[in-house]
Amino acid sequence: AQSVAQPEDQVNVAEGNPLTVKCTYSVSGNPYLFWYVQYPNRGLQFLLKYITGDNLVKGSYGFEAEFNKSQTSFHLKKPSALVSDSALYFCAVRDPRFSGSARQLTFGSGTQLTVLP
Amino acid sequence: DAGITQSPRYKITETGRQVTLMCHQTWSHSYMFWYRQDLGHGLRLIYYSAAADITDKGEVPDGYVVSRSKTENFPLTLESATRSQTSVYFCASTPADRGGEQYFGPGTRLTVT
Numbered sequence: 001a002q003s004v005a006q007p008e009d010q011v012n013v014a015e016g017n018p019l020t021v022k023c024t025y026s027v028s029g030n031p032y033l034f035w036y037v038q039y040p041n042r043g044l045q046f047l048l049k050y051i052t053g054d055n056l057v058k059g060s061y062g063f064e065a066e067f068n069k070s071q072t073s074f075h076l077k078k079p080s081a082l083v084s085d086s087a088l089y090f091c092a093v094r095d096p097r098f099s100g101s102a103r104q105l106t107f108g109s110g111t112q113l114t115v116l117p
Numbered sequence: 118d119a120g121i122t123q124s125p126r127y128k129i130t131e132t133g134r135q136v137t138l139m140c141h142q143t144w145s146h147s148y149m150f151w152y153r154q155d156l157g158h159g160l161r162l163i164y165y166s167a168a169a170d171i172t173d174k175g176e177v178p179d180g181y182v183v184s185r186s187k188t189e190n191f192p193l194t195l196e197s198a199t200r201s202q203t204s205v206y207f208c209a210s211t212p213a214d215r216g217g218e219q220y221f222g223p224g225t226r227l228t229v230t
Binding site: 032034036041042043044045046049090094096104105107108109110 | 150152157158159160162165175207209217218219220221222223224
């Protein structure tokens with residue numbers, strides 16, 4: 001079974017500082033990994049994904065994530081945080097060995113990021 | 118407008134009533150999903166569909182029914198609503214030929230009294 005852990009419910013960072021939102025995963029095979037962002041009263045928006053290739057993945061709004069197979073991690077990062085980055089962030093995983101009807105994503109419980117002005 | 122829409126956006130109903138939440142997407146994506154979002158649980162998959170007339174259970178299907186007679190629509194029905202089904206419900210879709218990222222609707226906030 002696949003699973004995702006986001007060990008921090010809340011992350012606070014000052015505007016202009018770098019930010020990291022942590023994610024670890026458990027998948028038997030090579031994972032597909034995703035980050036989503038959710039603003040208040042909105043649906044989830046896709047930020048970036050890792051499928052294969054370069055371990056550093058760049059996504060929307062200046063975010064990037066680093067895939068680390070040995071540590072089974074996929075942390076979300078941004079060099080300089082903005083107040084507008086304050087939102088709820090979800091990590092998700094999919095085991096690509098299961099195709100067809102089993103294209104399910106398993107989501108973490110979410111991390112609330114607050115960027116302080 | 119193109120995209121994925123949900124209706125209603127807000128719904129209050131009483132215990133025991135039947136409620137249907139609608140989801141419509143204009144991309145012709147093969148796969149569609151229903152999730153519920155509850156504090157401390159993240160998103161949990163209720164049902165999904167690989168194509169019209171093909172549906173399957175997710176993690177928390179009890180008390181819910183789905184159908185998919187057309188590719189673009191994927192309604193979710195609560196046959197007899199219970200207070201434990203108070204939640205925010207999200208519909209999502211993804212095409213068959215992509216890496217699996219899903220595209221979400223704006224959500225329906227359902228309160229069962």
